[in-house]
Amino acid sequence: MSSLTNPSRLMLRNCDELAVSRLLLVMPPSDSVISELGNELSDTEISVFTTVSEAEQIASRNLPADRVAYSYDLSSLKGAYDSIVFYLQKSRPLVEAMMSQLCPRLSENGTLWLVGENGTGIKSWRKKLTKWGAVDSVASGCHSGMLSLQPDDSFRAPASEIKESHFSVEVAGTIIDVATLPGVFSHGRLDVGTRLLLEALSKENVRGQLLDFGCGAGVIGSWFAARHKRCRPTLLDTDAMALESARRTLAANRLEGKVIASHGLNNLKGKYDWIVSNPPFHEGIKTRYDVTEQFLQKCHSHLGKGGQLRIVANNFLKYRPLIEEAFGHCEELARGNGFTIYGATVAKEFQSAEI
Structure with a gap:
């Protein structure tokens, strides 16, 4: 811009x-x-x-x-x-x-x-x-x-530090403590879209390197790391408030993970086994679709062979054609409360990863 x-x-x-x-x-x-x-x-x-x-x-x-x-x-x-x-x-x-x-x-x-x-x-x-x-x-x-x-x-007069809030997330029997700072997405509660995403993926065998794109307070990456001991999360966001919240969420749950500041995928290197995201389409006041659209077009190159993409999106967002263009296919895995869960695989056709 x-x-x-x-x-x-x-x-x-x-x-x-x-x-x-x-x-x-x-x-x-x-x-x-x-x-x-x-x-x-x-x-x-x-x-x-x-x-x-x-x-x-x-x-x-x-x-x-x-x-x-x-x-x-x-x-x-x-x-x-x-x-x-x-x-x-x-x-x-x-x-x-x-x-x-x-x-x-x-x-x-x-x-x-x-x-x-x-x-x-x-x-x-x-x-x-x-x-x-x-x-x-x-x-x-x-x-x-x-x-x-x-x-x-x-x-x-000198002010005190910005205060964090904590709330508990429980999905499919896995509980994490989430720390958030003011202004971070879904501050103080688990949003409907992310809950649907976690519920839909609760039966999948998520292991290896996982990227939580647009991580916010780190709910997705931390939940998977707590649920699957062989999952190693990387939490990425453009917002410093979100990244600090994600660091604190990992620490609160005694989890290890990487935290990366990046506009889109610009600062990301390497390949992942999983990319799971509730991708943002707001930045501050404005609605912005370009960052998530570029993410969907480029995330294929950051997945290894057999790598899995899972995202949740509002039903009105036209993300399915972008995923199909990048991966050659796109599967609708769940739908509810105005949201849809999409999945794709670095392969000729979609391959689920159910336990």
């Missing part, structure tokens, strides 16, 4: 407000806003914090390495910022958790700006922000809004 999103357009129209010594962009979209803002504010030291690996890659092409932070927390950020621009996220718990982390990063008279599209609730955040301090509507346009916040002194 390279063209400007609507919030970025609005921010650039009002970038004179951001002509400060040190500026921090938080969760910028994967567009060209960093380079264009750099051209407009040549005397401003711009830094970026993001939990999304694609945004980190874009920022790293435009900024020095010490001014780009890809992490689940803000501990790597050094010093105070005169202005912080925070792009509104879909998850309210994530926004609130990050707000509490960002306010202490402001200089004495620093300003926090919240920018987002009208359809994402930016207007309602004017009232919600008042619990942190004085709020003003700075600008509107491009179907977006921009708010400013002057935090009260009590919120400028």
Whole structure:
């Protein structure tokens, strides 16, 4: 993605407000806003914090390495910022958790700006922000809004770490403890699609190297590792919050596994015996199908001979033709509650792996 999103357009129209010594962009979209803002504010030291690996890659092409932070927390950020621009996220718990982390990063008279599209609730955040301090509507346009916040002194004090939540997952007699951080998919509960996937595969003999693509809190990979002692999971996601949750889920269940940060399959090497996934089609606020579509087109090359693909998808998603094109076949294994389980094998025809 390279063209400007609507919030970025609005921010650039009002970038004179951001002509400060040190500026921090938080969760910028994967567009060209960093380079264009750099051209407009040549005397401003711009830094970026993001939990999304694609945004980190874009920022790293435009900024020095010490001014780009890809992490689940803000501990790597050094010093105070005169202005912080925070792009509104879909998850309210994530926004609130990050707000509490960002306010202490402001200089004495620093300003926090919240920018987002009208359809994402930016207007309602004017009232919600008042619990942190004085709020003003700075600008509107491009179907977006921009708010400013002057935090009260009590919120400028150092904040505690972002808190994790735990919940238990039990499917087909296998129980795991799941740790999640705010904003991670299915935070605090097992989603319907993943439950259907695990139930459908509970009778399959899953062993060897398994890739959990778009792992979220690591439910799929951890559940299979707990159920099948010969299963060795690799958990992959683009989101640093998800990856930290996955690490904590593995640790909570005393399981071993690899955790990989990657935009799609870009950072993945080697071949696997299984790829099992509830692939994402949202990234932050926006709906994105391209990452999962590319995954389905390329995952065949990351499976060894006889390797198995299993995914769950909403019924309205047109993934079956993509799987058929890549594997030469596609089997519908289960359907229910608006979801379908698809399977394919690196072979001339589908081969189940029932115990």
